[in-house]
Amino acid sequence: MKLSLTVVPSPREAQVGTEPPPSVQLSEPMRRFQCNQKGCCCSGWDIPFRLEDFLRLHDRLPESERGTLTHGLKLVLEQGKTPEGEQVLHSMKLDGAGDDRACRFLESEGGCNVHARFGLSALPDLCVDFPAFGYRHDDGRVELWFDPVCPEVIEQLGESDAPLRLFQQQGFFGDPGLDLRVQHTSDRIGARLGQYTVPAAALDQIRAASVAAFAVDRPPWQTLSALLHAFRRLHLDDASAFEFSAFEFPAFEVTAPEDPRPFVGFLADCIAAHGPDLLAASLIRYQRFIWSIDPKPLVGSPVLADHLRDWQPAFAQWLAPQEDALRPLQARWMAHRFGTPMVKGRGDLREAADSMVHLYGTSLRIAAAMGAVLQRPVDREMYKAAIGASEFFYRSLHLPRESLPWFAASRE
Ligand code: SF4
Structure with a gap:
């Protein structure tokens, strides 16, 4: 032709x-x-x-x-075609x-x-x-x-x-x-709160406060808990939204919640959210990106999906004792995620915050299974591979919204 x-x-x-x-x-x-x-x-x-x-x-x-x-x-x-056909x-x-x-x-x-x-x-x-x-x-x-x-x-x-x-x-x-x-660069930056556009100055302020929260020396889940409560409080009813400007935008205060249990339950749901076979298949596809460790013993293991399914013992044995060693890398990853645009186009800010916890939870599940397959504690190099694999998982699958747990976005 x-x-x-x-x-x-x-x-x-x-x-x-x-x-x-x-x-x-x-x-x-x-x-x-x-x-x-x-x-x-x-x-x-x-x-x-x-x-x-x-x-x-x-x-x-x-x-x-x-x-x-x-x-x-x-x-x-x-x-479609142009008006000229x-x-x-x-x-x-x-x-x-x-x-x-x-x-x-x-x-x-x-x-x-x-x-x-x-x-x-x-x-x-x-x-x-x-x-x-x-x-x-x-x-x-x-x-x-x-x-x-x-x-x-x-x-x-x-x-x-x-x-x-x-x-x-x-x-x-x-x-x-x-x-x-x-x-x-030509794509526009922007974020929504429900149907309302977030003013640029407020978006800058929220992201700066989020990055500062990860500079506090504490386990990253505690920072995520404080942040997600702050995102959850960002709510506009129709009357207040009608007039808000950068200066009237709801305050974004990152303080530890009195009761962290609802967040802890949400994090547990994020860790458990996905089927082991889907996670294993995604990790196998991601192997060409893994350089911090040798991926072959992992992706070739017949017990990878088993450890992704029964992740709790692997979590307790190979991941939890490493919490202090992994903390700086986890905090820097999450600060990077919350500090940079966070939302594409006009994505919802509270959904974006919840999505960070989806990523974090999935990285923990994958890291624990990696430790169990390799029969060694999860170190930084192994956790780097788990970060990339969890990022790849959400990037390559378009998971239906209703199949995921929500916390800050749960009002919608
Ligand atoms: S080899 Fe990689 S960087 Fe080079 S043109 Fe192909 S895709 Fe692009």
């Missing part, structure tokens, strides 16, 4: 530019983020290229290689190679052939940006959120035991990796 393409600038390019932003906020350890060049995210799916990515790459490749670029190319069209191209997917559907530019030792030959700027935007997702405020301020599904993000979180801080850069960094991510 013959196809004709009309290339028009995408809406994103109309919005973003090369002007330095007023500021860029990110979690402080991510200033030092570098891809591990092990190719974890370059296989397992057909990488979507935008037309601009494809044309740029086409221009960089020598004449002799251009012809093969279009082999195995799938065009993904946007749903034209079909709009959403992205292009290059068929992956081999059983694990690896990107055709992935080298056998894990590096990227395009990056090595033509530099960062030749890569598809997706490859430049991942694992960061950028958000832009109306006033041009940018936030970069680094996704802890990436093992190198977890390594950065584990680089120190000090409380995690947020960092604000004025203008560009002078680091092409970070600056290109900033330039690509």
Whole structure:
């Protein structure tokens, strides 16, 4: 079939530019983020290229290689047509190679052939940006959120035991990796409380208070308990919501609840929420991201699902005694999660807070089972793998809302 393409600038390019932003906020350890060049995210799916990515790459490749670029190319069209009756191209997917559907530019030792030959700027935007997702405020301020599904993000979180801080850069960094991510950012940041938009200043305040809460030296579940009670109290009735502004927004006070039992029950429900077979299958799929420990004895174990099913004894024997050793990493992970945008687009703030506890609970369940399979106490390196696996679990499955426990969001 013959196809004709009309290339028009995408809406994103109309919005973003090369002007330095007023500021860029990110979690402080991510200033030092570098891809591990092990190719974890370059296989397992057909990488979507935008037309601009494809044309740029086409221009960089020598004449002799251009012809093969279009082999195995799938065009993904946007749903529906324009008012003029034209079909709009959403992205292009290059068929992956081999059983694990690896990107055709992935080298056998894990590096990227395009990056090595033509530099960062030749890569598809997706490859430049991942694992960061950028958000832009109306006033041009940018936030970069680094996704802890990436093992190198977890390594950065584990680089120190000090409380995690947020960092604000004025203008560009002078680091092409970070600056290109900033330039690509066009998605808007925002959050809802029920049907009401949370003012940007209130969102900033809530996130700063959440990060500060994790700097207090106490078990992370106690911080989560205090935080979730604070999120639960964030409630607007229709009358107060009608007039609220950044200054009238309900107070966000992080104080330990008089009775922690309701939260403890919620956390227990989060830990127990999922079927062992589903968790085991997800961990097996995540193995290509695990570098902090050898994943083979875990994913090849016939008793993995058993220990995920009967997690309580594993929890008591292999995880609970390690609480103090794991506390700094857990607190830094959760501070990173609560401090960076937290919600995508216009997500509900209280649901986002509950979702952090879903992640935390699932990481405990997975870590305990890992300890039981490997017959050793859960140390930091094992827990890093459990963090990534729990992030991957929620990222790759779209679990129905009604199948999950809720605490701060339970009013809805
Ligand atoms: S182009 Fe390079 S970075 Fe992107 S998916 Fe392929 S190998 Fe990975």
